[in-house]
Amino acid sequence: MTNTKRLKGQLPKIGIRPTIDGRMGGVRESLENQTMQMAKNAAELISKNLRHADGSAVECVIADSTIGRVAEAAACADKFEREGVQVTITVTPCWCYGSETIDMNPHTIKAIWGFNGTERPGAVYLAAALAGHNQKGLPAFSIYGRNVQDSADTTIPDDVKEKLLRFAKAGLAVATMRGKSYLSIGSVSMGIAGSIVDADFFQNYLGMRNEYADMSEIIRRVNEGIYDKTEFAKAMEWTKKYCKEGADLNPESTKKTRQKMDEIWEYVVKMTIIIRDMMIGNPKLKELGFGEESLGHNAILSGFQGQRQWTDHMPNGDFAEAILNSSFDWNGIRQAFVVATENDSLNGVAMLFGHLLTGTPQVFADVRTYWSPEAIQRVSGWKPEGLASGGLIHLINSGSASLDGCGQMQVNGKPVMKPYWEISQDEANKCLAATTWYPANAGYFRGGGYSSKFITVGGMPVTMCRINLIKGLGPVLQIAEGYSVEIPKNVHDILDKRTDETWPTTWFAPRTTGEGPFTDVYSVMANWGANHGAFSYGHIGADLITLASMLRIPVCMHNVETNQIFRPSVWGAFGMDTEGQDYRACQTYGPLYK
Numbered sequence: 232m233t234n235t236k237r238l239k240g241q242l243p244k245i246g247i248r249p250t251i252d253g254r255m256g257g258v259r260e261s262l263e264n265q266t267m268q269m270a271k272n273a274a275e276l277i278s279k280n281l282r283h284a285d286g287s288a289v290e291c292v293i294a295d296s297t298i299g300r301v302a303e304a305a306a307c308a309d310k311f312e313r314e315g316v317q318v319t320i321t322v323t324p325c326w327c328y329g330s331e332t333i334d335m336n337p338h339t340i341k342a343i344w345g346f347n348g349t350e351r352p353g354a355v356y357l358a359a360a361l362a363g364h365n366q367k368g369l370p371a372f373s374i375y376g377r378n379v380q381d382s383a384d385t386t387i388p389d390d391v392k393e394k395l396l397r398f399a400k401a402g403l404a405v406a407t408m409r410g411k412s413y414l415s416i417g418s419v420s421m422g423i424a425g426s427i428v429d430a431d432f433f434q435n436y437l438g439m440r441n442e443y444a445d446m447s448e449i450i451r452r453v454n455e456g457i458y459d460k461t462e463f464a465k466a467m468e469w470t471k472k473y474c475k476e477g478a479d480l481n482p483e484s485t486k487k488t489r490q491k492m493d494e495i496w497e498y499v500v501k502m503t504i505i506i507r508d509m510m511i512g513n514p515k516l517k518e519l520g521f522g523e524e525s526l527g528h529n530a531i532l533s534g535f536q537g538q539r540q541w542t543d544h545m546p547n548g549d550f551a552e553a554i555l556n557s558s559f560d561w562n563g564i565r566q567a568f569v570v571a572t573e574n575d576s577l578n579g580v581a582m583l584f585g586h587l588l589t590g591t592p593q594v595f596a597d598v599r600t601y602w603s604p605e606a607i608q609r610v611s612g613w614k615p616e617g618l619a620s621g622g623l624i625h626l627i628n629s630g631s632a633s634l635d636g637c638g639q640m641q642v643n644g645k646p647v648m649k650p651y652w653e654i655s656q657d658e659a660n661k662c663l664a665a666t667t668w669y670p671a672n673a674g675y676f677r678g679g680g681y682s683s684k685f686i687t688v689g690g691m692p693v694t695m696c697r698i699n700l701i702k703g704l705g706p707v708l709q710i711a712e713g714y715s716v717e718i719p720k721n722v723h724d725i726l727d728k729r730t731d732e733t734w735p736t737t738w739f740a741p742r743t744t745g746e747g748p749f750t751d752v753y754s755v756m757a758n759w760g761a762n763h764g765a766f767s768y769g770h771i772g773a774d775l776i777t778l779a780s781m782l783r784i785p786v787c788m789h790n791v792e793t794n795q796i797f798r799p800s801v802w803g804a805f806g807m808d809t810e811g812q813d814y815r816a817c818q819t820y821g822p823l824y825k
Contacts, residue, residue, distance in 0.1 A: 237511040237566075239529050242283050243406030244290045245399055246316035247274050248307055248334060250327040250356070253299030262325050262351065266297050268385055269322040269346065276387055277399050284590045285566050286652045289403065292316050301331045308336060317409070318402035320344060320374075320395065321360070324382065325351035329359035335369065340402040340781055342372035344391065350382040361800045370799035370820065372398050372777075397797055401778040404587035405823070407531070409438035414510055414528045417446040417536025417574050424700075425575035425761060426536065432706055435822035436782050437580070442528040444509060446541050452505045453498065457524050459515045462561075466500045469561035473660070474550075477669035477684060480733060485673035492670065495679050499550040503560070506535065506551050507568065532583045534574035537630070538675070547671050547680030548572065552631030553735075556582075558592050558651040559634075559659040566651050567592035572630025577698040578763040581708075584696065585767030588774045590650030592633035594687075596626035596737065598695075598764045599730060601756035610729075611722040618689070618716045618740040622752040626695075626737040626764065627730055629675065629682045636737065636766075637665040638688030638715065646688040646715075648768035669733035687737035689717025694771045695739065698784070699760040705822070708779045710772045710789040711755055711764075713741035737766070742790050749790045758788055773797065783817040786810075 249270035252258050274291035281289045292314045294307040311319065319334045324346035334341050341364070345357025357375055364371040374395060376388040387395070413433055420426045433439040452458060479486050487495070508516065512527025535548045542548075554560050555568040569586050571579030572595055582593035603622045604615040615622065638646035639661040640654065649658075662685075671680040695711045716738040718726075727736055741755045748758035772791040779786050780798040796809055798816075805815040 237285070238411060238531060240410050241315045242287055242290070243317040243403055244292050244315050245277060245402070246307070246311040246314070246319040246339075247291055247293045248319055248321040249294060249297045250321055250323040250332040251297040251299045252325045252351070253328050253331075259299055263297060265324050265382065266322070269324060269344070270294070272385060272387055273320055273322055273344065273395060276392060276395060280396055281399055281403070282590060282650070282652070283403065283407065284587050286590070286650065289399070298327075298332050300328065304332050304335075308334070311336075311339075317406035318399065320398070322346075323356050324348055324353045325356065326353075327356045327360070329356065330363040333360050333363050333369075335367070337369060340405055341369065342374055342395075342398045344374040344395065346380065347376040347378065348380050348382050365801040365804065368820070370801050372797065373800040374398070394797060397774055397777050400588055400774055401781055404584065404778055405781045407587055408583070410440075411531035412440050412442045412529045413576055413579070414442045414444065414530035414533035415574055415576065416444050416449070416506065416509065416533060417541065420536045420538050420573035420575070423573055423575055423762070425577035425763060426534065426573055428534075428574070428576045429700060432700060435824050436706060436784060438824045439531075442530060444528070446536060448509065449502055449505050450545070452524070453501050457516065457521050458501055458504050458508065459513065459519070462504060462515070463501060466504065466561040467497065470496065470500055473663040474666075474668050476681070477667040477733070479670040481670060481673045487670070487679055491679070495546045495681070498546050499680060502546070502548065503551040503554050506533065506570065507555060509533070510568065532569045532571070532579050534571035534576050534579050536574040538573060542676045542678050542680070545678040547629070547676040547678065547682070549629050549671065549680055549682045550668065553634060553683045556592055556595070556631045556633040557635055557662070558649075558654055559662075564651050564654050564656065564659055567633060567635070569593065570631050571595060572628060575763050577700065577761070578765050580698045581696045581765040584775060584778060585694070585765060585771065588771055588778065589767055589769060591648045591768045592635045594626070594633055594636035594737065594766050595628060595631040596764060596766070597628040597762055598624060598756065598759050599627050600625040601753050602726060603753065607722065607726070611725045613719055613722045615718070618714050619718060619738070621740065621743060623716055623718075624739045624741065624752065624756055625726070625730065626739050626766070627734050628763070629671070629731070629734045632683065632735040634662045634666050634683065634685065636687055636735065637662050637685035638691050639665050646691045648691070672731055672733055682733045683735050684733050685735045686723060687715045687735075689715050689738070691715040691768060692770050693739070693766045693768060694775070695741070695764045695766040696775055697759065697761055697764045706784045707760070707787040708775065708784050709760055709787060710775050710791065711741040711749075712770045712772045712790055713739055716740045739766070744790055748788045760787075780813065782823050783820050785814045785817045
């Protein structure tokens with residue numbers, strides 16, 4: 232297992248702010264230990280349960296003292312700035328002086344945990360402090376346990392744990408994106424709107440910069456040998472051992488010679504190394520005399536245009552995208568990269584959200600076809616049942632589907648996708664064994680290449696999401712939780728061959744509610760806002776909603792239970808309907824980095 236620090240800039244930290252009743256002479260003194268213990272408990276919970284997407288431990292920084300007056304709040308703010316804190320959680324078991332003790336830094340993501348106890352009014356401070364935040368235009372999340380606890384009870388109730396961890400995960404994701412880059416390799420692919428990269432969106436909503444490179448940079452680096460030759464030899468040996476080539480299903484008139492196919496294998500492996508080097512740099516290149524190229528673009532996310540200006544002449548990017556998005560390659564098990572096919576930057580952002588929240592690799596796909604149960608039965612003779620009984624959405628695309636998405640990894644006998652630090656070499660090998668690399672469909676890819684092919688195991692909980700830009704409104708987020716579904720092989724073969732049998736397939740059954748865009752599976756497909764979607768392992772819709780609210784991106788479609796929705800408390804002042812609240816609040820506050 233390998234991982235090195237890829238990106239410039241320190242990892243964000245979470246600051247814990249223990250606030251206290253400022254009245255000395257008996258009151259404050261009696262609360263010092265309890266208040267500081269709350270802070271320590273919150274820090275321990277977060278540090279034990281969360282990791283950054285690169286596997287690093289999450290570091291919590293606690294104020295040097297409890298905060299009872301503004302001077303102590305200022306001292307805490309000074310420490311947090313020095314320490315690189317970008318997310319703060321204020322904790323208290325008692326009344327405190329509201330506007331004197333709150334976090335006034337406009338650039339931090341904020342929450343307050345008010346202890347639900349009767350001895351001292353932590354809930355009163357929570358309400359007063361939130362009112363101050365709301366009045367000053369500094370949205371904060373409210374965390375308050377459902378059940379009353381005794382003052383000596385140092386445990387954190389489960390409902391409080393859930394909110395603390397959800398807030399922390401989303402806050403760290405927001406902070407991790409800040410200052411990083413989206414690297415656009417190429418330009419607009421086949422008129423796809425998501426590949427019309429909107430720099431204002433990245434800058435204003437995500438705090439990211441945009442970097443641009445022509446696809447010819449890959450050709451230049453290949454032709455001039457600007458890559459690590461030793462690594463290339465190692466990569467080719469690994470590829471020949473673990474990446475099995477499928478039959479060439481192209482017509483005889485478009486098939487390539489064996490010599491040409493072998494040359495293409497070498498080219499796509501070089502593409503993989505080069506795109507990675509373009510994203511994050513490679514110190515080995517400096518040793519080879521390529522100092523400028525060694526720096527990279529500090530890209531947490533990239534996209535490769537490919538079609539058609541590249542793929543009409545050159546090998547496609549399928550191998551490079553799929554391997555980079557996976558948790559393993561010739562260097563071992565490592566953090567997945569995030570690379571969007573067809574330079575669809577908006578679907579790339581959806582992938583990045585999922586990766587930062589879970590640490591797991593992501594699957595990029597066309598939201599290709601809704602298969603009704605009637606249509607499935609008509610063409611295959613099989614009547615869908617179980618999760619498939621309401622029909623299926625065929626997720627399939629030639630490009631950047633992580634090989635982890637085949638579902639060959641398991642926990643307690645159930646298929647999963649894991650963060651890299653939990654993956655064994657045997658599990659990585661199983662994913663490679665489940666994948667076949669077919670010579671690219673010449674109708675799509677005249678320059679050849681190799682497309683990955685696997686079928687996702689059924690029964691995995693997954694969440695599909697997508698960012699869309701709407702003129703006059705801005706970005707919106709779509710979310711659909713559901714499950715991967717396994718159908719009989721003969722049925723799969725019939726349906727798959729109607730599209731392209733050389734591409735990876737996930738049969739997706741979204742969880743329907745009988746209402747609105749989730750009335751049925753057809754409604755989900757009909758209401759999806761673009762041709763692409765990205766899915767992440769697990770039901771993470773609630774985490775995505777929290778993350779979106781921090782970025783001021785409204786959610787236009789989701790099937791998350793209402794009691795799981797967690798947004799800043801001020802959202803409640805924008806009306807009684809949760810969807811309308813979200814739109815009005817996001818419009819009022821505007822993008823996070825405006």
